[in-house]
Amino acid sequence: MTDQPTTPGLRGAIDLARLGAPSRPPAAGQTATGAGASAARQTPAGASAAAVPGRSGLVVEASDATFSEIVNVSVSVPLLLVLWAAQIPESRDYLDTVATVAQAYGGRVQVVSIDVEANPGLLRAFQVQTVPVTMGLIQQQPVPLFAGPQPAEQLRPVIDELLALAVQHGVTGRVELGQQPETDEDDASETALPPLHQQAYEAIESGDLEGAAAAYRQALKENPADADAELGLAQVGLMQRTHDVDLQTARAAAADHPTDVAAQTLVADLDLLGGHVDDAFLRLIDLVKATSGDERERARAHLLELFSVVGSQDERVRKARTALMSALF
Incomplete structure (x- = not known):
């Protein structure tokens, strides 16, 4: 440590x-x-x-x-x-x-x-x-x-x-806190989830990932600056894309097709889900370098979405953004 x-x-x-x-x-x-x-x-x-x-x-x-x-x-x-x-x-x-x-x-x-x-x-x-x-x-x-x-x-x-x-990783439960110290209404409003966020949270708990995504999309439609909704939508998207995916099969497909955007982005998702953030970013930056046109744009957009999952303040995101700029120009 x-x-x-x-x-x-x-x-x-x-x-x-x-x-x-x-x-x-x-x-x-x-x-x-x-x-x-x-x-x-x-x-x-x-x-x-x-x-x-x-x-x-x-x-x-x-x-x-x-x-x-x-x-x-x-x-x-x-x-x-x-x-x-x-x-x-x-x-x-x-x-x-x-x-x-x-x-x-x-x-x-x-x-x-x-x-x-x-x-x-x-x-x-x-x-x-x-x-x-x-x-x-x-x-x-x-x-x-x-x-x-x-x-x-x-x-x-x-x-x-x-x-x-x-x-x-699908761990979205809550503990029962029991009786908590009384707080004024302002304090309570600060900790309560907005309705659409609560709707998304409950949908995730019930396994309805599409419902969660819809709630987050609506939240962003109502407030495009809602950073929490943007993060939640990115996380739900990651969960949807990797649901029931066989890791070995996905990696084999990516190895056989190094410029296949779908194959490479899927393995990048799996890397991120497993905590291998740098590996996920590097894979997509290399894909941006190796592709052009619409395929390059798809790879770039997917990388930006993974940036949203990790968080813009993360140092690895900052470094990867710099590397992405170099790959694009």
């Missing part, structure tokens, strides 16, 4: 399925993973984290004994892990900062508190050298974010990216 935020990607070397497993053999008739694992496998994306007993609420505490159960929640709701230590008060204060920022997302992300001093198994598993450490968790896969405390203004764009990645 580094001290600087990194863009989320569904990659990591930690075997989360083994964390929190019993240290002694299970009793007769039981398995090491417990009932929570099988229940999670039957939980569709979009289900609430409250389906796991005692795990509802914005912030939950994880331990060596309970972590494997909490991991299962990440198949339906993205998790934000904060590893801290009681002997370092500032790391505990940082957990409060994360919780405060996460509160504004209305249950779209759940914060998991891990006191590494009290849980040596998790300390060994995550190989923590310093605290606090912040990680994402999507579909039981770790998403390294950063080490060290971060101010609230730097946390928000990272959580936004984590949620964007979660949407790409």
Whole structure:
């Protein structure tokens, strides 16, 4: 991990399925993973984290004994892990900062508190050298974010990216926050989704990607400057294009037809979905160089759409824009 935020990607070397497993053999008739694992496998994306007993609420505490159960929640709701230590008060204060920022997302992300001093198994598993450490968790896969405390203004764009990645992987549930502190109407209006955005969100949860796209298109028609709708439409488009695609078949087709726009853009989509952002951008920039006319324009337009998925402020997007300009001129 580094001290600087990194863009989320569904990659990591930690075997989360083994964390929190019993240290002694299970009793007769039981398995090491417990009932929570099988229940999670039957939980569709979009289900609430409250389906796991005692795990509802914005912030939950994880331990060596309970972590494997909490991991299962990440198949339906993205998790934000904060590893801290009681002997370092500032790391505990940082957990409060994360919780405060996460509160504004209305249950779209759940914060998991891990006191590494009290849980040596998790300390060994995550190989923590310093605290606090912040990680994402999507579909039981770790998403390294950063080490060290971060101010609230730097946390928000990272959580936004984590949620964007979660949407790409069909993880769109919410946790039941329970009774929250009363807020005035202005505060409530700031956290509520606009009607068309809420419509798109509910469509994604139900698997109606075309309905979600239609809602975002309508939002953009009403407000062409709606950046969130533009991002949402791009993400839904990525999900539509890669639905039920066989990765090996797609890569073989792209290798056999290096200037085929459809084949190359599909693999670029799959690269982006897998967290290989630079590979996706480079593939399409090379395609722009190798094509002309309408095919070049299709490749360029597709690359711009992937820029929208990642976010215009991402450094890799900035670099790729410069490379695209060089390829075009």
